[in-house]
Amino acid sequence: xxxxxxTVQLLFTILSNGYLYGFLHGKIYQGNxxxxxxxxxxxxxxxxxxxxxxxxxxxxxxxRQGFRVPFGALGFFFVIGSLLGRFVCGWLCPFGLAQxxxxxxxxxxxxxxxxxxxxxxxxxxxxxxxxxxIGSAFxxxxxxxxxxxxxxxxxxxxxxxxxxxxxxxxxxxxxIGGLFYWKLGILLLVILLSIKVYRPFCQYLCPLGxxxxxxxxxxxxxxxxxxxxxxxxxxxxxxxxxxxxxxxISRSPECIRCGRCVEVCPGNCLSxxxx
Amino acid sequence: xDFWKNREKMAWVWGTLAGFLLLGIGAVQxxxxxxxxxxxxxxxxxxxxx
Numbered sequence: 001x002x003x004x005x006x007t008v009q010l011l012f013t014i015l016s017n018g019y020l021y022g023f024l025h026g027k028i029y030q031g032n033x034x035x036x037x038x039x040x041x042x043x044x045x046x047x048x049x050x051x052x053x054x055x056x057x058x059x060x061x062x063x064r065q066g067f068r069v070p071f072g073a074l075g076f077f078f079v080i081g082s083l084l085g086r087f088v089c090g091w092l093c094p095f096g097l098a099q100x101x102x103x104x105x106x107x108x109x110x111x112x113x114x115x116x117x118x119x120x121x122x123x124x125x126x127x128x129x130x131x132x133x134i135g136s137a138f139x140x141x142x143x144x145x146x147x148x149x150x151x152x153x154x155x156x157x158x159x160x161x162x163x164x165x166x167x168x169x170x171x172x173x174x175x176i177g178g179l180f181y182w183k184l185g186i187l188l189l190v191i192l193l194s195i196k197v198y199r200p201f202c203q204y205l206c207p208l209g210x211x212x213x214x215x216x217x218x219x220x221x222x223x224x225x226x227x228x229x230x231x232x233x234x235x236x237x238x239x240x241x242x243x244x245x246x247x248x249i250s251r252s253p254e255c256i257r258c259g260r261c262v263e264v265c266p267g268n269c270l271s272x273x274x275x
Numbered sequence: 276x277d278f279w280k281n282r283e284k285m286a287w288v289w290g291t292l293a294g295f296l297l298l299g300i301g302a303v304q305x306x307x308x309x310x311x312x313x314x315x316x317x318x319x320x321x322x323x324x325x
Contacts, residue, residue, distance in 0.1 A: 028315070028317055029315075030315040031315075032311075034310070034311050034314040034315055035307045035308075035310065035311045036307075037310070043318075043321055044313070044314040044318065044321075045317050045318040045321045045322055049314075051314075052310050052311075052313075052314040053314075056313065056314070056318065056321065057310040057313075057314070060309055060310050060312075060313035060314075061306055061309055061310065063313075064309060068304060070301070070306065071297045071298070071300040071301035071304060071306060072297075072298060072301025072302065072304075072306025072307055072309075072310065073301070073306070073310075074294075074297045074301075075293075075294045075295065075296070075297030075298030075299070075300070075301050076294070076298065077294070078290050078291070078293050078294030078297055079290075079291055079294030079295060079298065080294075081290065081294075082286075082287045082288075082289075082290030082291040082293075082294060083287065083291060146320055146325075147318070147320050147321070150318065150320050150321040151320035151321070151323075151325065154321065157318075157321040157322060157323075158322070158323060161318070161321050161322045162321070162322035162323050162324075165317065165322055166322070172317070172322070172324065175319075175324045176323075176324065177324065179323045179324065179325075180322070180323035180324060181323075182323070183323035184323070215287075215290065218283065218286035218287055218290065219287050219290075220287040220291075
């Protein structure tokens with residue numbers, strides 16, 4: 001299962017960032033595929049990105065003159081969320097893959113959560129409400145509308161967008177200022193934390209995870225727990241990388257459906273099953 | 276009781292249908308061209324320059 005998940009993550013990352021010309025020439029893809037979004041957090045300013053980022057799309061719609069409900073982005077979240085929930089985070093998100101790989105680096109004693117997890121886990125809802133929604137629609141930048149989450153926080157944009165673009169495009173390099181170093185600092189912090197803690201950005205800051213988490217309870221893709229067969233060995237709880245209890249698995253908004261619990265269950269009482 | 280159980284089981288269907296409806300409304304109000312226009316230009320804010 002671990003190998004299958006890694007393969008899917010790698011394939012999806014390569015597929016959604018497959019515009020090689022962009023990496024070589026410091027440009028981005030400008031074709032029609034960008035009318036659509038990929039399910040995971042994937043900056044559309046990544047030179048390889050062949051589709052749009054859903055959080056970037058939501059902010060672009062909120063940045064319009066006047067206020068209009070961003071139906072296009074909401075529809076996308078409802079469709080993907082209702083079908084997959086946070087399965088997207090575990091299997092399809094390029095920035096999730098980056099954090100998974102960083103966590104495999106064998107330095108530091110590994111932790112599943114940060115201290116004060118029960119408070120910090122609400123950070124992603126705060127990022128969603130204040131930066132993505134309120135920030136993009138009303139505030140910041142001298143009251144001009146800006147994509148506040150992308151501008152001030154998103155480390156995925158720095159890793160997949162800024163660094164490869166700036167490496168290949170000299171004219172952009174000349175414009176680097178304080179904001180870039182702020183974002184680079186956030187990226188470095190997330191990288192360091194990811195080596196120690198499992199997916200800190202997904203657990204504490206990702207607004208996309210906050211949205212998909214809402215759908216976890218009723219999405220089509222589920223991990224089922226046959227309570228009557230369970231021998232309470234707690235293997236699933238020990239294996240869960242985000243430290244969920246048996247009855248929280250799959251239904252909790254924190255579950256990223258990585259499937260490690262299914263893999264380790266000795267009694268086969270946990271299984272992937274559509275609802 | 277069964278009615279409520281089934282309703283919960285079917286929630287993903289209603290969610291998906293609602294999603295397609297919202298996508299349709301989005302298409303009518305030109306949301307996708309707004310997204311495309313943003314996505315085909317280098318987003319200076321996203322890369323920390325703007």
